[in-house]
Amino acid sequence: MYKVMKKQGKIVEAYRLGDNSKVLDDLEKNNKLLNLNDGRYEVFSQEAVNSESGHGQIAKKGDWIRLDSLGFPYPCTNEWFEKNLLHIKGDNYEQIPKSLKAWDYTQDMCKEIEFLIKEKGLKINENDNQKYYCAILWKNPESAAKDAVIVFYNIVYAKDGSIMDAEYNFVERGEFNRTYNIV
Incomplete structure (x- = not known):
């Protein structure tokens, strides 16, 4: 992350x-x-x-x-x-700029992505670079290429550090590069 x-x-x-x-x-x-x-x-x-x-x-x-x-x-x-x-x-x-967490395929697996896979239906398709990420977002199936970024808009952690909920979206790499800075 x-x-x-x-x-x-x-x-x-x-x-x-x-x-x-x-x-x-x-x-x-x-x-x-x-x-x-x-x-x-x-x-x-x-x-x-x-x-x-x-x-x-x-x-x-x-x-x-x-x-x-x-x-x-x-x-x-x-x-x-x-x-x-x-x-x-x-x-x-x-x-209003605020610090957010993000993840892409170059990063190690983390508990936030594991949560999305187990609880939010995120699928990572290692065999399809164009539809590498798939999930139901805004009540419809979405997909994004392997170079896209998963941006977390909100992550709710329990007192023990486990994840209770997360809001996220896929951001196409070109759009990510134009609109975000890594901090």
């Missing part, structure tokens, strides 16, 4: 699902966002597009999407968004 932090001053575009927005309309037209018309949306991040399921990550009205540097949307809950992003102006926000 190593520690990472979003690059300071990194501005992202973000949009609340359910609001009227040309960007949200364009994402729908480009098959990166699907309104399920029941208060839920399928959000097609890079990892969702690369999965075999044909489905996006499930988010709900009132949640937010942030656009990565290639224009792919990533969902986040309203609660997380309000705690972690500062409004700059218009649709621009800055993520």
Whole structure:
């Protein structure tokens, strides 16, 4: 495991699902966002597009999407968004930098990754470099290439040091290099 932090001053575009927005309309037209018309949306991040399921990550009205540097949307809950992003102006926000844990295939196996495998359904496919990591994230199957990074947004430890829960996502290597620093 190593520690990472979003690059300071990194501005992202973000949009609340359910609001009227040309960007949200364009994402729908480009098959990166699907309104399920029941208060839920399928959000097609890079990892969702690369999965075999044909489905996006499930988010709900009132949640937010942030656009990565290639224009792919990533969902986040309203609660997380309000705690972690500062409004700059218009649709621009800055993520409040904080130290996070991350892991990739070059690292030794650790208890956090073992927890994801045993308790959160993470699968590591040694025979497929394009779909090396697979898991259900945001209620849909996701996959990422071998060079992707697993970034932990929150890890809950018990008093004895065992892991009770963990929130994480796959981050495509190019996106990781553009948006994170190793600290």
